[in-house]
Amino acid sequence: MNEHLSLSTAVVLVPRRPGLKDGTDNVVEVLVRIQAPAAPAGLGAERPPQALSLVIDRSGSMAGRPLEEARRCAEYVIGKLRPTDAVSLVQFDNRVQRLWPAVTLGDGAPLRAAIAGIHSGGNTHLHGGWREGADTLSDVAGQGLKRVILLSDGQANEGLTELTAIAAQCAEWAAKGITTSTYGLGNHFNEELMVAMARAGGGNHYYGDTAEDLMEPFQQELELLGNLCLRGLRIHATAPDGVQVQMVNELPGVEGGWRLPDLAWGAEAWAVLRLNVPVVALPATGGLLSVLRVTVQGQSLEGEPVQLERSSLALPVLAPSAWDGLTDDELVTRRLVELAAAEALTRMRAAAGRHDWAAVDRLLEVASRQFAGNEWVAAMLQAMKGIAEGRSRERMMKEAMYSSGKLRSRLVARDEELQFSAAAESLSVPAYLRRKPSQGKGDV
Structure with missing residues (x-):
């Protein structure tokens, strides 16, 4: 499967204009398209087991409809998983409690009973709840997908509360293979913290304006997890001396490059790179300049490394009148x-x-x-x-x-x-x- 992904996942480089203008500095914008193949037959049977930790805020502000909807979303997650998947359950207010360890789901009945028993409490020890969820997944064997799903409607006001420190811990756990997706609810949660945790933690960030809006983000995440083909996707770009490369999307940085969203079968991840090409780097009119080389790496669902084929872009140097006649892609x-x-x-x-x-x-x-x-x-x-x-x-x-x-x-x-x-x-x-x-x- 990994060799199939390496050969069938395309990396396509598309410049805004297919040429360089002679006699001047050039700004070249390049769309990088990472295109996954269609899902193979029997995908559902082949998917390796996944491990999720559901971390639910039960602080006082969650009382009533919000907590009711949170329980419904947690039960939805259980219903979408396979008996061989592992799931843990953590609740937090000012205290953190591991209600269920990360063990195989089976028929899910005991876990559903634990979800039904979650009731509202006190303050919001958000970091402690998230950390407990990550800890539960560290007990799961193998290199398959492991993800904390954190839901909160409030501000972190117990334990560690500083955004940079919490995000750094999310990045550390992501490097160990345990990623984080976050769900904010309502108007009073700290969106900067929740987004930072997901970006650093290699997951996704969602929010629901009201309790009634909470289900769809869970559907997005579960559908995505059920259709993943590559995770931990990273893009690296190299250019000739003197050519500067900027990531226009402001994607999270990783060593030597940037992290892209996890890739689903039949879908495309993308980024735009902006190259500043000085006039001194241009060959004579009619010559070709290799302006960009891109490599993309990731992991299979089993956690094995996948290296996609390198893609390069060379552009001709055109006379100003010819360049002016080009159209934008x-x-x-x-x-x-x-x-x-x-x-x-x-x-x-x-x-x-x-x-x-x-x-x-x-x-x-x-x-x-x-x-x-x-x-x-x-x-x-x-x-x-x-x-x-x-x-x-x-x-x-x-x-x-x-x-x-x-x-x-x-x-x-x-x-x-x-x-x-x-x-x-x-x-x-x-x-x-x-x-x-x-x-x-x-x-x-």
Whole structure:
């Protein structure tokens, strides 16, 4: 299977324009597309066992509907796993309790009973709960997928609470093969902490605006885990001396490169690299310059290393008139628009954080005109306008952060339509590939 993945997973480099302009410095934007093959027959039977730890906040603010929905989501996870998968259960308020060790699921009845027994309590020892979940998975043998799924609606106010220190621990555990996905609920959780934990921990970050919006993020994660083909995906780029390389997506850095999302069968991970090519590096007009070489590495579901074939890009040096006649690649342009929209949302979030609603409104108006040609981004901005009109600082900051994160780092369908329809995608596209107008609202 690993050899099959190495040979059948394509690494494609697409420049915005297929040439370099003679006589001047060049900025070259390159879309890197890592394309997984279609799922092989019998995929479900071949998937190796997975190990998950469900870590659930039961602090006082979770009382009532939020905790009820959290229990329902946990039961959904159990229902989607196989009897041979391992699952642990941890609850936390100001105390951390391991309710169930990481053992094979079987029929799941004892674990469901433990989930049903979770009731609300006191404060939020978030770090302690997450750490206990990671500890439970360290007892699971093998190198298969191991992931902590952390759900909280509040601020870390017990034990270790400092973002940088917690994120560093998430990165340490990810390096040992135990990754972290986070789920925020409502308007009062610390989105910066939850996003940082998932980014450092090699998982995904989601949130639900209300308890009713919580189920869909769990469906996204479970569908993704059930269709993974490569995890721990890392991209490394090299360029000639004097050529500078920038990662436009702001993906998490790893040694010598950047980390991409885990890759599902039939899907595509992507990134945009921006190269600054000085005029002194250009050969004569008509000559070719090798501007970029990309290597991509990852792990199979069994934890074995997978090295994809290297991909290189060489571009011809063209006379200015010939270069001016080139057209921009449509898909590269579209990805750059999405990344520019992510930057605009980040600026809106900062303005909302200052309670500067005049600046938020102004930025929304400018962005709505600038990105009107991208239907998905336009739908996102329309959702943001609705939140801004309510002058809810916390909702605005959360939606802006999660939406900008989705624009910068997501899997796409290899045949993703340029036109966008939320209704059509909810019916025909897997949950983990959908383009949602609002990240905090469920559509199921």
